[in-house]
Amino acid sequence: MSTPAANTYEALNEQTAIQLAVQLNLFPADAQLSCREIGDGNLNLVFHITEPSTGRGSIIKQALPYVRVIGEGWPLTLDRARMESEALKIFARYAPDYVPEVYYTDEQYAITVMEDLSHLTIVRTGFAEGAVYPLLSQHIGEYLAQTLYGTSDFALGADARRELALQFHNPELCKITENFVFTYPLIDDESNDVEPGLQQVAQQLWQDQTLLLEGAKLKRHFMTSAEALLHGDLHTGSIFASDEETKVIDPEFAFYGPIGYDIGLFISNTLLSALARQDNSRELLLHHVLTVWDVFSTRYRELWQANNQEHFADVPGLVDDQLQHILEDTVGFAGSEMMRRVIGLAHAKDIEAITDDAKRVHIKSSAALLARDFIVNRGQYRSAQQIVYALQQADQGVDITHG
Numbered sequence: 558m559s560t561p562a563a564n565t566y567e568a569l570n571e572q573t574a575i576q577l578a579v580q581l582n583l584f585p586a587d588a589q590l591s592c593r594e595i596g597d598g599n600l601n602l603v604f605h606i607t608e609p610s611t612g613r614g615s616i617i618k619q620a621l622p623y624v625r626v627i628g629e630g631w632p633l634t635l636d637r638a639r640m641e642s643e644a645l646k647i648f649a650r651y652a653p654d655y656v657p658e659v660y661y662t663d664e665q666y667a668i669t670v671m672e673d674l675s676h677l678t679i680v681r682t683g684f685a686e687g688a689v690y691p692l693l694s695q696h697i698g699e700y701l702a703q704t705l706y707g708t709s710d711f712a713l714g715a716d717a718r719r720e721l722a723l724q725f726h727n728p729e730l731c732k733i734t735e736n737f738v739f740t741y742p743l744i745d746d747e748s749n750d751v752e753p754g755l756q757q758v759a760q761q762l763w764q765d766q767t768l769l770l771e772g773a774k775l776k777r778h779f780m781t782s783a784e785a786l787l788h789g790d791l792h793t794g795s796i797f798a799s800d801e802e803t804k805v806i807d808p809e810f811a812f813y814g815p816i817g818y819d820i821g822l823f824i825s826n827t828l829l830s831a832l833a834r835q836d837n838s839r840e841l842l843l844h845h846v847l848t849v850w851d852v853f854s855t856r857y858r859e860l861w862q863a864n865n866q867e868h869f870a871d872v873p874g875l876v877d878d879q880l881q882h883i884l885e886d887t888v889g890f891a892g893s894e895m896m897r898r899v900i901g902l903a904h905a906k907d908i909e910a911i912t913d914d915a916k917r918v919h920i921k922s923s924a925a926l927l928a929r930d931f932i933v934n935r936g937q938y939r940s941a942q943q944i945v946y947a948l949q950q951a952d953q954g955v956d957i958t959h960g
């Protein structure tokens with residue numbers, strides 16, 4: 558490849574990724590390096606470069622000018638790489654333990670070079686293989702509170718918050734979410750992927766005017782509320798972890814949005830993995846849902862009291878009202894995400910891996926009805942225990958379609 562300073566875009570390959578790593582002095586000039594393209598997401602290239610003799614490594618991530626899984630027929634802004642790098646740097650100010658270090662960025666090439674995380678595994682994959690990650694929800698709860706409170710009006714003041722929000726105008730990526738999470742799964746859209754055994758449930762949901770109304774309200778809220786700098790796509794495929802460590806990656810969907818969206822995505826994808834589990838370890842995943850909310854809300858209150866720019870911050874009841882509002886949003890957005898993982902285009906890996914057709918369809922039906930309950934009845938939720946209880950009811954076939 559030409560030098561990173563050259564003014565044209567070129568997609569990397571395994572050889573040019575090595576050349577770039579050497580040019581950037583990530584390794585000694587005479588190092589014997591190997592490289593593998595390891596991207597398994599929908600959008601980007603990810604190169605893992607290693608020096609086998611020392612075990613040292615680095616990650617080079619590059620955005621393609623189109624959606625990787627579709628091809629050149631679906632162009633997508635390269636600016637998402639800038640969003641990702643800038644968001645990683647900002648999140649690292651608030652939650653340094655839970656974000657990879659960025660070594661280098663190049664806007665022309667849409668490249669982000671970052672810390673090697675290959676000693677960790679992607680949580681979505683690990684969950685599908687039976688892993689539990691005992692500290693995951695403690696870490697994610699802390700990450701969520703620090704980044705979401707830290708970038709809100711309350712911590713920054715409205716002027717600084719508005720200034721920061723200008724950097725994260727991310728219309729193309731937001732549009733993907735507006736379509737694939739909030740719109741298509743609620744209508745009979747050609748992009749949906751509904752397996753035959755789930756058709757009847759899907760048809761029933763597409764006729765459901767209450768669901769459409771509440772789903773549409775959630776979409777409006779996602780599009781118009783600018784509470785904090787969100788990760789914007791915090792499913793379990795955006796988290797690397799081990800038993801001791803957790804790192805949140807891939808914030809290319811970052812934008813100023815409603816706080817409950819990030820929390821809802823983590824909870825929803827964890828619940829889907831729990832539904833896919835047939836053994837006692839399901840309880841451990843459900844425990845993550847309780848812990849993430851507990852840690853988030855406790856830390857949020859502490860941060861609120863320690864640093865708050867809002868004149869009315871000490872008015873009794875305001876922080877409680879704020880947390881109740883975030884919980885309702887969390888439940889509603891968890892519902893939108895869950896619906897798209899069983900009816901929309903991008904499905905949950907661990908549920909799809911179940912080979913027993915009847916079992917898989919039962920789980921998807923339970924998830925679809927649970928998602929409906931979360932969307933329609935989000936205002937009735939007062940605790941994370943209710944979320945877990947609703948999942949247990951749905952899994953036992955209890956009718957939760959009322960309301």
Ligand code: SR1
Pocket residue numbers: 598599624733734737738790903
């Ligand atoms: C067509 S892109 C579908 C999904 O991939 C990304 O990871 C986001 O979750 C997006 O919604």
Ligand code: MG
Pocket residue numbers: 598599790795807
């Ligand atoms: Mg991603």
